[in-house]
Amino acid sequence: MMKSGLEDVIAAETKLSDVDGAAGRLIIRGVSLDDLVATSRFEDVAALLLDGLFDEHIDAASIRKQLGMARAALFAHVETADAALLALPPVDAVRALLARVADGEDFATAIRLMAAPAVFLPAVLRLQKGEAPIRPDASLSQSADILRMLTGRVPTAEQTAGLDAYLVTISDHGLNASTFASRVIASTHAGLTSSVLAAISALKGPLHGGAPGPVLDMLDGVGKPENARAWLSQALDHGERLMGFGHRIYRVRDPRADALKTALKPIFASGQADAGRIALAEAIEAAALALLKERKPDRPLDVNVEYYTALLLDALGFPRNSFTGVFAIGRTVGWIAHAREQTLDGRLIRPQSRYVGPLPNAA
Template identity: 80%
Template sequence: MKNGLEDVIAAETQLSDVDGEAGRLIIRGVSLDHLVADATYEGVAALLLDGLMERSFAEAQLRDWLAKARTGVFDHIKAADAALLALPPVDAMRALIARLPDGEDFDTALRLLAAPAVFLPAILRLQRGEKPIAPDASLPQAADILRMLTGKMPTREQTAALDAYLVTISDHGLNASTFASRVIASTQAGLTSSVLAALSALKGPLHGGAPGPVLDMLDAIGTAENAGPWLGAALDRGERLMGFGHRIYRVRDPRADALKGALKPLIASGQVDSARSALAEAVEAAALAILKARKPDRPLDVNVEFYTALLLETLGFPRQAFTGVFAIGRTVGWLAHAREQALDGRLIRPRSVYIGPLPAAA
């Protein structure tokens, strides 16, 4: 038995491979660096779902169908009453997704891919007293998300950056939320049920809740000159440095480099606060130096949350919505794993070891 099921093999998958020793992520036979360079959200979605649904399709077809699905789910925003809008964005989004029909078919999958992309921007606008913006079926998913969030057509660099983020976090092995989706799928409960279970796991701070606190840390540090002293004092207090270290990766998280690269066109075109980006670079350098000095036998490097925080802040998402944005990108991975598990047809039913008291002898 291993606590946390660490290193336990619980599934065979053709979807993604995470090599923590080499710092490598492969999705359907394609390395992450190639995917981020060439793929859009629709492209990686088509790649992940290929062969798992009842129909085959190309990226262009999926883009058209997904655009229509966004328009179709927008009507559910009417259910966002005051009680729902008082919830954190990810909880409000989950409540709206729970209203969608359940099933195993492709139309259900399309609704689930479209719903988070529509619901989150609408919820954020309603929570700040603004009117939701209807989807534009002529746009790809990333561009439409930003338009529905801000009310303005995004720049080419902004759309490319969000696409890169959605591609980067589309799938990542058998993490907690993905495992939850597979467990539910193994009961034949349906795709909506699987996504709701995964979303519930994602909101936990040990899984999907770290990008926002990275910004809190940057705010507290304030200046590049204060990075070293602040980080050292935090470690002296026994605090964790947000955005550093990962349970799987023993080297640098490849997703961190992908997102750092996605920020470069925004920085070059003046669409990122230069002081903010300089602070992030200084904090990264100082943290790596301090961690190496204090924990030489325990490799701790930048993880995906560090540059996720800067990228999503730059694109206009408030930090309380970061978990919801992650869900927009990861839903396709949850769906692919749910379908893969459902097609396997076997119920996931591990055993436990009883360590409680035994009955008294007669």
Template identity: 70%
Template sequence: MSNNGLEDVVAAETSLSEVDGQAGRLIIRGQSLDHLVGHATYEDVAALLLDDLLDRPVNPHEIKAQLAQARVGVFAHVEALDETLLRLPPFDAMRALVARLADGEDFDTALSLLAAPAVFLPAVLRLQKGQSPLPPNPGLSQSGDILAMLHGTMPSREQIAALDAYLVTISDHGLNASTFASRVVASTKAGLVSSVLAAISALKGPLHGGAPGPVLDMLDAIGSQKNARPWLEAALERGDRLMGFGHRIYRVRDPRADALKSAIAPLIAAGQVDRDRISLAEAVETAALTILKERKPARPLDVNVEFYTALLLDALKFPRQAFTGIFAIGRTIGWIAHAREQAQQGRLIRPRSVYVGPMPEAA
């Protein structure tokens, strides 16, 4: 029997992350997600995942400054954003700039790849709005600088912490489609830039990285708390998928959803988010879970990471067309780590296929 989706096929052994879909647990290099979110920054998790995988040690006390200098270095590529590139969607323009980086497998290449999408995406978004791109501020963290380069103002402590929480949460997640693409390319010894570009291209597909924006579209369409249940029931009657619910792996609630829900709380307390928007989302969540349990009692469908990703990124004033690009900023850590882990194993990934086409007729 064929398995075109490769479910339950073990394609790699990894020390980077474990996704326990039955228990609703995510472990990132020996640390539970619950422990990391709220305690670790983007730089902390980059050091955690990349340690022992590059030609130089990744010092958690030095990586913030090293990454800041890498952002300054890659900013020169922003000059290549011409009218042709700026007519592309932000994600595609960002990918085109990443392709300008010199390929390699060393520490400096890894740093440039971590810095590149964080610099390129804000620059693309500003230029597409008719604004000048802002250079990186080496005195800021990765999350703080992303927000500053996009908005042109210094972000609040709560905003930086919220973006850190998101980037940490999505830094790695097992052998998903984009990570598998990164490992396949790395197994050919093509280099880290090639591996990350393959992963970025896989992420572009709406079945992998395209759900957070439609969550907001759904909330806009519902409009009010009282309209939540009738709108959701009508959507299910049409056979529509409810955005932000259900996951290929998790049979229980996605632990990343709770991590991001907690990360939004300080923004609410500081008055830096639309409370009505959050109240509407909570009403939709409650109504959706009730309806799904009623209609599909045998199928476990719960909130996934996309639901609260949409709310958090919206609260940080990222445009919806940038959501997949922001995801790429966080997941690049995992893509690089998996690429290096695969390269160190030295085995070319070469699965078999089963031919099911017509056979030639006998002479």
């Protein structure tokens, strides 16, 4: 029987990540998310995901060095950002600039694709505000340089660690829509740039990567912790979805939510963000979970990755219309890994469809 949305259909075998929705567990290349976030930076998870998929020996130190050089080289493309491009939403502008990266299947192409959104998103955001883009600093880590190019200031250790935690947390997550798009394109041997462009096109859809921003709209609407239950009740009465709650795969709490909540604490504790913001978020979380249990007792709705993503990226200085673009910075390495796995081990993806339209009239 055909299942809408390919629900429960196994479309690929992978060694990259496993999402256990019943247990609330995410494993990336044999390492649990909790352990990975506690010990890794972006360069570490990139080395973990890409190891064995290219001819080169890959380690975190080499990736850091090569990413730094690639960021510096790719900055030249920022000069092509004209008024028409800058009128686009940030993720669309980044996608347009990404299309300038030549297609290829080699590790050098992979490095350029991982570096490109890290350069293009901060530059686009500054240009859209009428500010000059900031040249990359090849000596910095990927996360530190992103924040420096965004704000014009060298980030604190807590801020860099917070962005690293986010990029690690969302680096890969099974066969989601954008990753499947990446694998479909890779199965044609079109090249890594084509795979990443297809993936980011899927990601920008509001049913996939577009929900963290509205979490902040919800926090702004509630305003104070004591308003949480009444505001959320009214939203549910009007049939509105509570942003940041529920996930198609997870039947329990999304493990990425707790990883990001942990990453938030040092930033707020050190006074680098408004501590009242996280107190409001915790009050809304508690009220929302209680209401959802009362109103929808048969549906397992818990906090998902989008909830604390919104607070973390907001605290780091990213505007809410850029959140999908930041997601793309972290997920690109997963898209590349899946594309390479498909190219090396898979066939052309060509599923069948069942025709349900009208038949020709009998003669």
